[in-house]
Amino acid sequence: MxxxxxxxxxxxxxxxxxxxxxxxxxxxxxxxxxxxxxxxxxxxxxxxxxxxxxxxxxxxxxxxxxxxxxxxxxxxxxxxxxxxxxxxxxxxxxxxxxxxxxxxxxxxxxxxxxxxxxxxxxxxxxxxxxxxxxxxxxxxxxxxxxxxxxxxxxxxxxxxxxPYMVNLQKFPEPGGELPGGRALRRKSLEVTPYAAGVREYAPGDPLNRIHWKTTARKDRLMVKEFEQDPQADVWILLDAQAGTHSAMADTQRIDRANHYWIIPQKLIIPLPPNSFEYGVSCAASVADYYLKHGRSVGFACAAQTLSVLPAEKGVRQMGKLLETLAFLQPEGSLPITGLIEGQTSQIPKGSTVVIITAICSEVLELAIEILLRKDLRPVVIGLDPASFGAHPKECGVFERLKAYGIPLRIIRNGDDLQKALENER
Structure with a gap:
């Protein structure tokens, strides 16, 4: 009292x-x-x-x-x-x-x-x-x-x-290693839409994989086998190393007097002037685009802890990705090159790798070189550090990446995220 x-x-x-x-x-x-x-x-x-x-x-x-x-x-x-x-x-x-x-x-x-x-x-x-x-x-x-x-x-x-997302209508989709030919066939431990055949039951196999018709015909337990998606995967690697991202004081004022009292709906609001927040929104938007187009999408980020989501399709994968992105903070100790070297062994050849980073130095070129040596197809989303209040040294990395033919999207503070991701500058 x-x-x-x-x-x-x-x-x-x-x-x-x-x-x-x-x-x-x-x-x-x-x-x-x-x-x-x-x-x-x-x-x-x-x-x-x-x-x-x-x-x-x-x-x-x-x-x-x-x-x-x-x-x-x-x-x-x-x-x-x-x-x-x-x-x-x-x-x-x-x-x-x-x-x-x-x-x-x-x-x-x-x-x-x-x-x-x-x-x-x-x-x-x-x-x-x-x-x-x-x-x-x-x-x-x-x-x-x-x-x-x-x-x-x-x-x-x-x-x-x-995270905030935009609905992309187009985004770079690098081609695979060959324009045609035989699709790759890899066995999968997960249930996929691609059935490969049946085999005899082994201890530890889940009961929901038993193929009952074949079991009745063979008079012994038979289980279904599945293959991975023969189409190339898409991996999104978000750089969350501490000290690489920058932010400015948020002076933007959002008119909250009208909260759409009758019909709540989504509002277009400005993102805070923080390069990592832009990066998280880019990751969510790009993943949403590829998943809607039927691609298998994986994700990796070394933030507070190393977060890795194996490549999968569908709405369920999008839900897992959004849950992961909701908690990430730029507090990691692993540089983007270390993240790439640690994950490329898990990524099939010919896959697309989307790098989202605020680094504007030769380190980014080294990361791209690692991907190319592994026969992977890089796409770079560069978060311009100067527009977020940082003072980087003059660097022509973005221009050199364009000259190499690497698909590149440059994101600056205050940009319309949808237009910036859809159109090359």
């Missing part, structure tokens, strides 16, 4: 009444006694009111969706329940979740006994990551403003905000 400033003013009045009663003689002293009794009664009533103010109160937070990308409106419902037999004059609901620009705090008045009140909050998502939806604090007090009490309701849900 917290004592507010009006209580001390009230105490001064009470003390003044005692002094007046002491200095005043009969028969007018009874006036001060009545004032003292009245003030003591008010303090007692206010204290008991505050003690009972939050009894039987609870708040429930619910949301239809707990996974959304940056730029979407997150809608959440707050429902305050009063299970007691007496009403409440006012209740303040304070949202203490770490979600930026949260809009969940409200003051509710006039909740009757055994009644509920609800409202919706709509928050524009501007930062990727995981955010606990809470804690939530209920605050109330007495009608005189003497005391304030609060009840903390811990968070029980987490909102996962995915």
């Amino acid at each position: 917290k004592i507010r400033s009006p209580f001390f003013i009230f105490v001064l009045l009470l003390a003044g009444s005692f002094v007046g009663a002491y200095l005043t003689q009969q028969p007018t002293v009874f006036v001060y006694y009545r004032i003292i009794y009245l003030l003591l009664a008010l303090i007692t009533i206010a204290f008991l009111w505050a003690v009972l103010a939050l009894g039987g109160l609870s708040v429930v937070r619910s949301a239809r969706v707990l996974r959304l990308p940056v730029g979407q409106i997150f809608e959440e419902r707050f429902e305050v329940h009063n299970e007691s037999w007496y009403g409440r004059l006012w209740i303040e609901v304070k949202d203490l979740s770490p979600l930026p620009e949260k809009q969940g705090s409200r003051v509710i008045s006039g909740i009757g006994p055994r009644q509920s009140r609800s409202y919706f909050s709509r928050t524009l998502l501007i930062q990727r990551g995981a955010f606990r939806l809470g804690p939530t604090v209920l605050i109330s007090g007495d009608p005189f403003g003497f005391f304030a009490v609060n009840k903390i309701i811990p968070a029980d849900k987490t909102l996962l905000v995915f």
